[in-house]
Amino acid sequence: MPKLETRNEKLDLRLTPSAKRTLQAAALATHRSVSEFILESALARAAETLPDRQHFGLNTEQWQAFQNALSAPPPPAPRLAKLLKRQSVFERGKV
Template identity: 45%
Template sequence: MPPVTAKSERIELRATPSMKRLLQRAAETSNKNVTDFLLEAGLTAAEETLAGRRLFQLDDREWNAFQEVLDRPVRPKPRLARLLAGKSVLE
């Protein structure tokens, strides 16, 4: 079991009275307080959103096309080489 870390950061939000009542009812139904309910739901949504940016699924046809692109020989890209040889805007 991972060590327990104290919650020290605050997240503030505004809601309409009807939104607040809905969240309170949902939290109560889940045997949680509103804070725990919102944190759990928010973290789940955040993980799903970020997973969509790290993980993608392809059917067999798409996978084969993807593999073909990866297996292509490298072609010189002079414009990219010039861009990378120059000074970065961050420097």
């Protein structure tokens, strides 16, 4: 059986009177407290928002292209090469 977490964190929220009335009406319509309605709604929205930012699926062709991109040598960066050949300000002793 999963362990239930204790609700001991608080989140304050500033809103307009009309937004509060809308949330109260929606909570009443769903037979929930305003807090329960807001929490459930916010968690549902978070669940919709996060997956494509945490995990992504690729088919076989896309996976191979991704692996090839990771394995490919970096493109030439002549400006970076020139910078790395210069003596640093720490080596010169003066800024």
